[in-house]
Amino acid sequence: MSQKRNIIVGQSGGPTSVINSSLAGVYKTAKERGFHKVYGMLHGIQGFLDEKYVDLSTQIHTNMDIEVLKRTPSAFLGSCRFKLPEIHENPEIYEKIFQILDKLEIEVFIYIGGNDSMDTIKKLSDYAIVKGHSQKFLGVPKTIDNDLALTDHTPGYGSAAKYIATSTKEIIRDALGLSYNKENITIMEIMGRNAGWLTAASALAKTEECEGPDLIYLPEIPFDIDKFLKTVQDLMKKKENIVIAVSEGIKLADGRYVCELSGGADYVDAFGHKQLQGTATYLANFLGAQIGCKTRAVEFSTLQRCASHMASRTDINEAFMVGGAAVKAADEGDTGKMVVIDRVSDDPYQSAAGIYDVHRIANNEKLVPREWVNKEGNNMTEDFINYVKPLIQGDFQPFMVNGLPEHLVLNL
Amino acid sequence: MSQKRNIIVGQSGGPTSVINSSLAGVYKTAKERGFHKVYGMLHGIQGFLDEKYVDLSTQIHTNMDIEVLKRTPSAFLGSCRFKLPEIHENPEIYEKIFQILDKLEIEVFIYIGGNDSMDTIKKLSDYAIVKGHSQKFLGVPKTIDNDLALTDHTPGYGSAAKYIATSTKEIIRDALGLSYNKENITIMEIMGRNAGWLTAASALAKTEECEGPDLIYLPEIPFDIDKFLKTVQDLMKKKENIVIAVSEGIKLADGRYVCELSGGADYVDAFGHKQLQGTATYLANFLGAQIGCKTRAVEFSTLQRCASHMASRTDINEAFMVGGAAVKAADEGDTGKMVVIDRVSDDPYQSAAGIYDVHRIANNEKLVPREWVNKEGNNMTEDFINYVKPLIQGDFQPFMVNGLPEHLVLNL
Numbered sequence: 001m002s003q004k005r006n007i008i009v010g011q012s013g014g015p016t017s018v019i020n021s022s023l024a025g026v027y028k029t030a031k032e033r034g035f036h037k038v039y040g041m042l043h044g045i046q047g048f049l050d051e052k053y054v055d056l057s058t059q060i061h062t063n064m065d066i067e068v069l070k071r072t073p074s075a076f077l078g079s080c081r082f083k084l085p086e087i088h089e090n091p092e093i094y095e096k097i098f099q100i101l102d103k104l105e106i107e108v109f110i111y112i113g114g115n116d117s118m119d120t121i122k123k124l125s126d127y128a129i130v131k132g133h134s135q136k137f138l139g140v141p142k143t144i145d146n147d148l149a150l151t152d153h154t155p156g157y158g159s160a161a162k163y164i165a166t167s168t169k170e171i172i173r174d175a176l177g178l179s180y181n182k183e184n185i186t187i188m189e190i191m192g193r194n195a196g197w198l199t200a201a202s203a204l205a206k207t208e209e210c211e212g213p214d215l216i217y218l219p220e221i222p223f224d225i226d227k228f229l230k231t232v233q234d235l236m237k238k239k240e241n242i243v244i245a246v247s248e249g250i251k252l253a254d255g256r257y258v259c260e261l262s263g264g265a266d267y268v269d270a271f272g273h274k275q276l277q278g279t280a281t282y283l284a285n286f287l288g289a290q291i292g293c294k295t296r297a298v299e300f301s302t303l304q305r306c307a308s309h310m311a312s313r314t315d316i317n318e319a320f321m322v323g324g325a326a327v328k329a330a331d332e333g334d335t336g337k338m339v340v341i342d343r344v345s346d347d348p349y350q351s352a353a354g355i356y357d358v359h360r361i362a363n364n365e366k367l368v369p370r371e372w373v374n375k376e377g378n379n380m381t382e383d384f385i386n387y388v389k390p391l392i393q394g395d396f397q398p399f400m401v402n403g404l405p406e407h408l409v410l411n412l
Numbered sequence: 413m414s415q416k417r418n419i420i421v422g423q424s425g426g427p428t429s430v431i432n433s434s435l436a437g438v439y440k441t442a443k444e445r446g447f448h449k450v451y452g453m454l455h456g457i458q459g460f461l462d463e464k465y466v467d468l469s470t471q472i473h474t475n476m477d478i479e480v481l482k483r484t485p486s487a488f489l490g491s492c493r494f495k496l497p498e499i500h501e502n503p504e505i506y507e508k509i510f511q512i513l514d515k516l517e518i519e520v521f522i523y524i525g526g527n528d529s530m531d532t533i534k535k536l537s538d539y540a541i542v543k544g545h546s547q548k549f550l551g552v553p554k555t556i557d558n559d560l561a562l563t564d565h566t567p568g569y570g571s572a573a574k575y576i577a578t579s580t581k582e583i584i585r586d587a588l589g590l591s592y593n594k595e596n597i598t599i600m601e602i603m604g605r606n607a608g609w610l611t612a613a614s615a616l617a618k619t620e621e622c623e624g625p626d627l628i629y630l631p632e633i634p635f636d637i638d639k640f641l642k643t644v645q646d647l648m649k650k651k652e653n654i655v656i657a658v659s660e661g662i663k664l665a666d667g668r669y670v671c672e673l674s675g676g677a678d679y680v681d682a683f684g685h686k687q688l689q690g691t692a693t694y695l696a697n698f699l700g701a702q703i704g705c706k707t708r709a710v711e712f713s714t715l716q717r718c719a720s721h722m723a724s725r726t727d728i729n730e731a732f733m734v735g736g737a738a739v740k741a742a743d744e745g746d747t748g749k750m751v752v753i754d755r756v757s758d759d760p761y762q763s764a765a766g767i768y769d770v771h772r773i774a775n776n777e778k779l780v781p782r783e784w785v786n787k788e789g790n791n792m793t794e795d796f797i798n799y800v801k802p803l804i805q806g807d808f809q810p811f812m813v814n815g816l817p818e819h820l821v822l823n824l
Contacts, residue, residue, distance in 0.1 A: 015589045043592035073582050074589035165816055166721055170485050173819055174718040177427045177486035180455035186714075207814065209821045277709070281689070297689070298713045302598075306586040309578055309722060312815065392815035402619065403724065403804035404577055407585055409621045 005034065006105045007327065009056075010041035010048060011075040011142075012082070012113035012120070016156030017163075017308040018319035019142045020408075021070040022112045023077065025323025026140070027056055028066060030108075033331050039104060042410075044111070045120055046080035049093070051100060054412065065408055070316055071398045072407040073308035083116050084123045087130075094127045101135055108136045108330040112323070114143035114154075115365070118338055122358045125336030136330040139338035139358055140322050144305045146197035149364040150356050151340035155322060156305070158315030158391035161201035163307040164190060164300060165392060168205035168213060171298060172243050179241045183293035185232065188213070189280035190300050192247040196220050196368045198304065201388055202245040203380035213379075214242050219249035220367050221377040223258055228283075229290055231378065236291070248279050258282060309405050313394025318351060325353035349390035417446065418517045419739065421468075422453035422460060423487040423554075424494070424525035424532070428568030429575075429720040430731035431554045432820075433482040434524045435489065437735025438552070439468055440478060442520075445743050451516060454822075456523070457532055458492035461505070463512060466824065477820055482728055483810045484819040485720035495528050496535050499542075506539045513547055520548045520742040524735070526555035526566075527777070530750055534770045537748030548742040551750035551770055552734050556717045558609035561776040562768050563752035567734060568717070570727030570803035573613035575719040576602060576712060577804060580617035580625060583710060584655050591653045595705035597644070600625070601692035602712050604659040608632050608780045610716065613800055614657035615792035625791075626654050631661035632779050633789040635670055640695075641702055643790065648703070660691050670694060721817050725806025730763060737765035761802035 009026045011019055023040070030038045040059070042052040054077070060066060069076060087094055101109065109124065111117050118139045125137040141148050146157035168188065175186050190199040196218025206212025214235055217223055235242055250258045259279040280297035288295040322339045329337060338361050342354040372384035398405030421438045423431055435452070442450045452471070454464040466489070472478060481488060499506055513521065521536065523529050530551045537549040553560050558569035580600065587598050602611040608630025618624025626647055629635055647654055662670050671691040692709035700707040734751045741749060750773050754766040784796035810817030 011589075015586050046592060072585065074585040074587075076589075078592055079589050080592055162815060167715055167719070169816060169819065170718040170720060171714055173484065173486040173821075174427050174714055175486075177423075177488070177491050180458060180490055180492055204816065207816060209819055277693070296714070298715070299711055301710045302583055302586055302708070303579055303710070303715075306582040307579070308582060389814065394815070395809075395812055397807075397809065400807055402801065403574060403806065404581060404616065404619060407581065407621055409585075 005107060006037040006039065007035045007108040007110065008039040008041060008053065008104065008106045009110040009112065010044040011077050011079050012044040012111060012117040013079060014114070014143065014305060015074040015079060016142055016144050016305055017073045017159040017311045018155050018315050019112055020072045020076045021316045021319035022140050022142060022155060022323035024066045024069045025320035026110050026327055027060055029324035029327040033327060039106070040077040043078035044080035044082060045084065046082040047078060048100065049096060054410070059411060068399060068406055068408040070320065071308055071311070071396065071405065073306035076408060076410065081116070084120050087123060087127055097124065098131070098133055106135060108138065108327065110138050110140060110326050110330070112140040112142050114141070114145070114148060118358050118361050121338065122336065125358070128335065136333070136335040138326040138330045138334065140326045141338060141340065142319070144198060145192065145195055147195040147365045147367070148361065149366045150361055152343040152351065153341060153391055155315060155319035155341070157197060158312040159308070159310070160198055160304050161204065161388055162312045162392035163304060163310040164198060164201045165204035166310055167300060168202045168245065169207070169210050172205060172210055172212070175241050175243055181240070183236055183240045183291070184242070185284070185287050185293060185295040186243045186298060187280040187284045187295065188243065188245045188298045188300065189248055190245055191304050192219055193249040194219055194365060194367065196247045199245050199247040200368055200372070200380050200384060203385060204388060204392065213245040215244045215378045216380060217244070217246045217250050217378060218368055218373060219247045219251060220370070221373060222253040223250040224253065225258070225286070229287070232287060233291065246279055246283065248277065250279060309398050311396045312392045313396040314391055316396045322353055325355070329355055346386065346390070349393070417519055418449040418451065419447045419520040419522065420451040420453060420465065420513070420516065420518045421522040421524065422456040423489050423491050424456040424523060424529040425491060426526070426555065426717060427486040427491060428554055428556050428717055429485045429571040429723045430567050430727050431524055432484045432488045433728045433731035434552050434554060434567060434735035436478045436481045437732035438522050438739055439472055441736035441739040445739060451518070452489040455490035456492035456494060457496065458494040459490060460512065461508060465516070466822070471823060480811060480818055480820040482732065483720055483723070483808065483817065485718035488820060488822065493528070496532050499535060499539055509536065510543070510545055518547060520550065520739065522550050522552060522738050522742070524552040524554050526553070526557070526560065530770050530773050533750065534748065537770070540747065548745070548747040550738040550742045550746065552738045553750060553752065554731070556610060557604065557607055559607040559777045559779070561773050561778045564755040564763065565753060565803055567727060567731035567753070569609060570724040570730070571720070571722070572610055572716050573616065573800055574724045574804035575716060575722040576610060576613045577616035578722055579712060580614045580657065581619070581622050584617060584622055584624070587653050587655055593652070595648055595652045595703070596654070597696070597699050597705060597707040598655045598710060599692040599696045599707065600655065600657045600710045600712065601660055602657055603716050604631055605661040606631055606777060606779065608659045611657050611659040612780055612784070612792050612796060615797060616800060616804065625657040627656045627790045628792060629656070629658045629662050629790060630780055630785060631659045631663060632782070633785060634665040635662040636665065637670070637698070641699070644699060645703065658691055658695065660689065662691060721810050723808045724804045725808040726803055728808045734765055737767070741767055758798065758802070761805070
């Protein structure tokens, strides 16, 4: 065992409700396994390159702090969207990273993130092996999008699914309370550019006392607007109140996003991604004009990924587990790997941390399987419900102070 | 005391998270005071005119049902937006109403709602007095908008305020986690056509570990877009991450809504109200173009009024109290009145049910006082915080079944 027993952890990519539970798992396990210092990179590898980091023992003082951290949404350490260049393109950046690692006597480097973050783990572990550095590099999965390969699901997805299903139930009740002899269509827009996992989770709202969304459209299946109109018109012969869930990323067969049809100027963000807001508004206006009834659009927006007040206990606990498992794996000599969640049993639901070579994971996108969508392509099957239901189980109440959830925040 | 000891209750106008807690209060108190049947109008006075009602004892069987009802958002009985004509304009409609009341042997008529609903109570009680009918008519306040006169606040406002403040805290954390050496503006759009009470509640997010929104704009104060840009630019010299709360109904000095500036076609709903969606999107695009930084718009949308999963215990309890107080007042002979909430003490916060003549209440709109907004017109004062803080205190957890909140629904 090496003499330098320090560890550093960073967070990267879009935040989730439980990304800090993974951080808590890393911290607690590192301390338990006798690591000396546990550093946190500020704003991931990007801040690290500017030598921005913090000794986490100056931030986390008690077990109570750990519990508050588990209930704090968004990246406690700050996140970044920063993709490392290929090693041959810019060896200097790698040299700099390893200089800082050596200076801090880091033995283990843990990165909590999605696809791009696993690419960082892959490149750093490759570099270390090629150059003979002894540091271990481990990835911890995190994304509300649930689009990472080889893990049964990603930490963050369950809590987002629970928030979406809860809000869907509440919106359906709201719609039913209002309409009387009056047709009424609600369109909910849910995150998901290419993968429809989050939108699919709205199907969970179908319970004993709630019909759930009438129609669900995912980006995996080309969207046919004429067929959509016909389907809604047919449905309105049977019921006056219709609730529809759509992914922000639904596309026509020719590849155009539905939200582009509104004819507004395309807005492209700093990363070259088209902004997809407006799908529900476009469809609500379209149906309103075609059918002549009251329609409304509801965008679930940013709250989907930060509503830690509706977190899933299963999700929080699994996020904590994979954080700890990464430290353990690195401490036992693994590198260039990502911890995954294996589903051990469906009933009762049990999961365990597994581990995979990160080369098999990076830059893949896992989509919703076609067989989990019904034949018509507009709702989810029982198999999908059986898959997702365990992930939203159990509550994890925030600590309320003066009527509002308390968060742990950096104190620099 | 009269022989006919039946009571009927209806719900009207926009739903809230706690409108059913008032219904529960009406039901429980009516049963305790020995009323025989407790009827519920389906979809308010509109459904009542179609003789749509239900015996509530067929819906509420146990105290547990009452507890679930208190946790169910939206109008359990269904709501309506229906304004009674003046008595001289259409006496037939009044004759019909009193025929049905006589048939059902109704002694007390309770209506839970906002301004329009109090107008209904006023007209029906006037008619009864003029025509010598013995029924008593009582109003129970309800609106997330908090714009009813003479009551310290309205049931429904506290829970909406708690949801808005919680979501604002989460969104601020989300924004802080993302930005690193990169300017970032988030604009949150909150309900409120003329009254800014809900938007003002975002100021509650300012807590020990959260700065709260940087700027808050209410519809009470004319919006100056040039001054707005200048204020944001000045602020960006001091911090890179800015969160702004705006009411959907903010207007320019010339009376145009800000959301009309986008130049899209005006959409007018069935009630002749202009649809106000798009204020945050417009301002986000405006600032993005003027300043050249990343901006995003978040609409809190319908969830503000139905997120019973984040209800305030104070609000739920007060909603229950005013429901019961209306039954008690009617039973003791009052009519043509609305129950109000009186603030008995600030510290500790205590409230009690009061009662006012509904003629003093109907069709008035209570706005946020100018002195509760700072001099610059872009944030709230401590006096406002002291007013609103007690209203969000205490949690009222939903009953969770299979990971989701359980609701009580009509079973006809």
